[in-house]
Structures are given as C-alpha cells and as structure tokens.
Amino acid sequence: MRILGIDPGTSVTGFGIIEGGPKPRALDYGAIRTTPGIGEAERLVKIHSQVRHLIEAQSPDVLAVEQVFFNKNTRSALAVGQARGVVLLAAAQAGIPVHEFTPLEVKLAVTGHGRADKQQVGYMIRMLLGLKAVPRPDDVADALAVALTCLQTISTRRRWQTALEQEVPG
Numbered sequence: 001m002r003i004l005g006i007d008p009g010t011s012v013t014g015f016g017i018i019e020g021g022p023k024p025r026a027l028d029y030g031a032i033r034t035t036p037g038i039g040e041a042e043r044l045v046k047i048h049s050q051v052r053h054l055i056e057a058q059s060p061d062v063l064a065v066e067q068v069f070f071n072k073n074t075r076s077a078l079a080v081g082q083a084r085g086v087v088l089l090a091a092a093q094a095g096i097p098v099h100e101f102t103p104l105e106v107k108l109a110v111t112g113h114g115r116a117d118k119q120q121v122g123y124m125i126r127m128l129l130g131l132k133a134v135p136r137p138d139d140v141a142d143a144l145a146v147a148l149t150c151l152q153t154i155s156t157r158r159r160w161q162t163a164l165e166q167e168v169p170g
Contacts, residue, residue: 004060005147007139008083010034010043014139017058018147026129029140048086055094063091064099064150099150109149121145
C-alpha cells in the first residue's frame with residue numbers, strides 16, 4: 001500500500017510518501033513552499049497543483065492528512081484549514097480515499113505518547129523508516145508521521161476484520 005501523508009500549511013506544506021509492508025519505507029518526502037507576500041489564492045493554487053503532481057507521479061492508494069488543530073491563533077488555523085481544503089480537493093479530484101488524523105493520534109501512533117514534542121516525532125520517523133537524518137523542516141517529518149499513522153490504522157483494521165471473519169460461524 002502506498003500512502004501520501006500531508007501536513008498542510010500555507011507557507012510550508014509537508015509531504016511524505018511511504019510504501020507499506022513488514023518494513024515501511026519512504027519513497028519520497030519534502031516540502032511545498034509558497035512565496036511570502038503573494039496572495040492567498042496564489043499560494044493555494046500552488047499547493048493544489050503540487051499535491052496533484054505528487055498524486056499523478058506517485059499513484060498513492062490513499063491520502064492521509066492531519067486535521068486542523070485549533071489553538072489561540074485563529075488566523076493561523078484558518079490558513080491551515082484553507083491549505084487542507086485544497087489538499088482534500090486534489091484527493092477528491094483524483095478519486096483517492098482520504099484518512100484524517102488529529103495531531104494527538106499521530107503522536108500517539110508514532111511515539112507511543114500523545115504529547116510528544118517535534119524532536120521525539122522526528123527521531124521516531126528517522127528510526128521507523130530507516131532514514132539517515134530527521135527530515136526537515138518539521139512539517140516533512142509530520143507528514144511522514146501522518147502517513148505511518150494511516151498505515152498502522154489500516155493494518156490494524158484489516159487484522160481486526162480478518163479476526164472477526166474467522167470467528168463468525170459459516
């Protein structure tokens with residue numbers, strides 16, 4: 001299974017593409033950066049275009065995206081929500097299923113601790129994917145963490161489904 005993980009943002013949108021299996025591996029990862037000072041609409045067009053390109057080039061089976069975390073900075077949350085919206089649009093246009101995860105779910109899945117800091121998440125991403133270094137910026141490590149969370153969730157659901165099917169009398 002190939003998963004495209006996205007950590008949305010209008011300045012930096014992190015992405016990570018992983019291939020599932022007994023030992024998951026990173027196929028590609030990086031950041032979509034937009035130019036400060038250009039209009040919001042142009043930034044969103046760039047994010048949408050780059051995500052569409054990633055989908056076309058990598059053919060993921062599913063897209064995993066981090067949900068917007070609402071904190072005290074409403075303006076920042078709205079901007080992230082807009083970036084997230086164009087990511088969801090790109091997935092819908094390509095007919096790819098979307099899985100959404102909260103930051104708490106991602107940290108818990110990757111580190112075992114829902115309140116882990118960025119450094120802990122980055123370290124675990126490096127270890128779990130066998131990378132030489134922690135991906136930078138943090139948005140890239142977060143995107144890979146979202147993809148791994150999705151892989152773990154899908155794998156667990158499949159195991160449960162198989163177990164339930166074996167228990168049902170035929």
